Amino acid sequence: MGQAQLTLRVSRDVIKARELMRKMAQEAGFGLANQTRLATAISEIARNAIVHGGGGEMSVDLAQGKKTITVVISDQGPGIADIEQAMTDGWSSTGSQGMGLPGAQRIVSSFHVESSPGQGAAVTLKMTE
Amino acid sequence: MNVAIMRLDDFLLVPVSSTMDDDEAQVFYDTVLANVKRIEASGLLLDVSALPVIDSFMSRIISDVVSSAHILGAKCVVVGMRPAVVLTLLQMRQPIAGVVYAASLSRGLQKLRQIERAEGE
Amino acid sequence: MAQKQTSAGGLSSAKLLVQREQEVLQAWMEAQLASITLRPDLLSETALRQESRDFLDVFARAIVSKDMQDLNAPAFEPLLQMLGNLSRSRAVLDFSPSETATFIFSLKDTILAFLQADLADQPAALNREVGVINQLLDKLGLYTFETFAQSREEIVNAQTQTILELSSPVLRLWDEVVLMPLVGIVDTERAQLMLDALLNAIAEIEAQVAIIDVTGVPVIDTQVAGHLLTAAQGAHMLGAETIITGVSVEVAKTLTKLHVRLQEVVTRSSLRAGLRYAFKLLGVQIVREEEE
Numbered sequence: 224m225g226q227a228q229l230t231l232r233v234s235r236d237v238i239k240a241r242e243l244m245r246k247m248a249q250e251a252g253f254g255l256a257n258q259t260r261l262a263t264a265i266s267e268i269a270r271n272a273i274v275h276g277g278g279g280e281m282s283v284d285l286a287q288g289k290k291t292i293t294v295v296i297s298d299q300g301p302g303i304a305d306i307e308q309a310m311t312d313g314w315s316s317t318g319s320q321g322m323g324l325p326g327a328q329r330i331v332s333s334f335h336v337e338s339s340p341g342q343g344a345a346v347t348l349k350m351t352e
Numbered sequence: 353m354n355v356a357i358m359r360l361d362d363f364l365l366v367p368v369s370s371t372m373d374d375d376e377a378q379v380f381y382d383t384v385l386a387n388v389k390r391i392e393a394s395g396l397l398l399d400v401s402a403l404p405v406i407d408s409f410m411s412r413i414i415s416d417v418v419s420s421a422h423i424l425g426a427k428c429v430v431v432g433m434r435p436a437v438v439l440t441l442l443q444m445r446q447p448i449a450g451v452v453y454a455a456s457l458s459r460g461l462q463k464l465r466q467i468e469r470a471e472g473e
Numbered sequence: 474m475a476q477k478q479t480s481a482g483g484l485s486s487a488k489l490l491v492q493r494e495q496e497v498l499q500a501w502m503e504a505q506l507a508s509i510t511l512r513p514d515l516l517s518e519t520a521l522r523q524e525s526r527d528f529l530d531v532f533a534r535a536i537v538s539k540d541m542q543d544l545n546a547p548a549f550e551p552l553l554q555m556l557g558n559l560s561r562s563r564a565v566l567d568f569s570p571s572e573t574a575t576f577i578f579s580l581k582d583t584i585l586a587f588l589q590a591d592l593a594d595q596p597a598a599l600n601r602e603v604g605v606i607n608q609l610l611d612k613l614g615l616y617t618f619e620t621f622a623q624s625r626e627e628i629v630n631a632q633t634q635t636i637l638e639l640s641s642p643v644l645r646l647w648d649e650v651v652l653m654p655l656v657g658i659v660d661t662e663r664a665q666l667m668l669d670a671l672l673n674a675i676a677e678i679e680a681q682v683a684i685i686d687v688t689g690v691p692v693i694d695t696q697v698a699g700h701l702l703t704a705a706q707g708a709h710m711l712g713a714e715t716i717i718t719g720v721s722v723e724v725a726k727t728l729t730k731l732h733v734r735l736q737e738v739v740t741r742s743s744l745r746a747g748l749r750y751a752f753k754l755l756g757v758q759i760v761r762e763e764e765e
Contacts, residue, residue, distance in 0.1 A: 234373040234375050235373045238371060256440075256669055260443070267407050323409075325444075330440055433676075438707050439668060442703050443665070447706050447710060453710050455676055455679040455713070460712075
């Protein structure tokens with residue numbers, strides 16, 4: 224299972240995304256700690272795409288050597304006006320906990336956000352065992 | 353969605369399901385509180401041992417349930433956090449504060465009884 | 474003219490190795506066996522002879538190529554690979570660097586001796602050959618050395634990793650008490666691994682108390698204190714209270730100076746004091762037996 228795609232539309236899809244990631248990481252031989260980190264980060268980003276981005280797509284790629292998983296979650300929503308602000312704790316546009324981005328960034332190997340107002344958002348994250 | 357709530361005298365034991373999505377979480381919250389009120393529960397054991405992942409949303413739900421149940425008069429203990437989950441929450445710098453925890457149901461019961469004794473109830 | 478000279482250099486050596494391989498091998502073996510760097514305890518004569526013979530084969534084929542100065546040339550690849558494997562295995566067997574390098578340098582001396590004998594009446598040709606052989610074998614000697622050093626480093630790293638893992642095991646000190654004695658420097662990566670071990674141990678025995686002893690930690694700065702606090706938070710989320718023991722006077726002064734208040738966590742200067750506190754928490758009493 225080197226690649227996978229998932230459409231993110233309803234809140235049920237957050238759970239699907241999370242479980243898909245856990246399974247892929249497990250099959251790739253990742254330890255329990257990293258499986259959990261990856262699934263948790265994906266849970267945050269996938270929820271953002273659905274709640275704030277109006278729905279999106281997730282694509283997963285497992286590198287040849289099986290040591291790195293790359294995930295891209297993109298949406299066509301309103302985009303993030305101030306990425307820097309979104310990456311600080313406690314920031315929120317809708318009064319909820321915050322977009323979960325800073326927390327997710329801390330637990331993965333690499334994390335990259337690309338977005339501008341009206342252009343949607345794409346989050347690329349990598350986890351290396 | 354069925355919320356499986358068990359009663360042990362004045363305590364309620366509520367397991368959190370790993371398949372609960374964001375929408376169901378709202379129903380969960382309301383159902384638990386309704387039950388706390390209904391039996392005038394003095395204690396609530398929230399069992400999260402089935403959760404392989406706890407993200408910021410679930411953290412919020414847990415925190416809210418504990419907070420509201422407490423206001424309704426029920427002391428709460430969150431039981432069964434998985435070590436990998438704790439590790440992740442710590443690394444995200446999002447530990448769930450202001451909550452009493454226990455590693456298992458039996459430990460949780462012990463703690464609830466200790467708390468009751470301490471309060472002289 | 475210069476081009477011709479370069480390609481002519483080395484041809485004599487190549488011919489030498491092809492036509493008189495047995496003689497060269499014998500002389501080379503004698504040189505190695507006579508050397509003070511010989512390690513018969515680590516490598517038998519039979520094994521050494523086999524290695525030398527194999528090496529000469531590959532070497533002879535490699536130097537037939539036109540350019541003997543460029544080790545990156547494809548003709549040298551099999552030779553470099555063999556040499557790499559050889560020095561790696563020497564590193565594992567615990568040879569010293571010079572003992573390993575002797576393999577190449579004794580070959581150089583041997584070949585030079587043959588050349589000097591064969592080309593005694595052709596000083597110009599001898600000069601060329603000697604120049605080429607010297608340069609080539611010195612480069613190979615260096616390559617051996619480098620691969621050796623790299624292998625050594627890899628071995629030490631692996632051993633360090635093992636030591637680190639073994640040095641902070643989590644022990645069950647009492648029915649509901651786990652103990653993690655910390656030894657050595659605690660960096661971010663190690664802190665994560667240790668936290669993982671600690672949390673798993675607490676969950677497994679449903680510990681009520683986690684004692685982290687820091688007697689063996691040389692430096693406790695703001696960062697390490699942060700790791701300790703995080704550990705306490707984690708233990709709390711599994712229903713255990715944390716006690717930090719083994720805090721020295723120096724550490725107490727440093728933390729005070731850095732304005733680090735370990736308020737959320739109980740600290741004691743010795744493991745004994747920490748254990749006493751743990752027993753109090755658990756409601757455990759130790760009673761000395763009456764003496765008759």
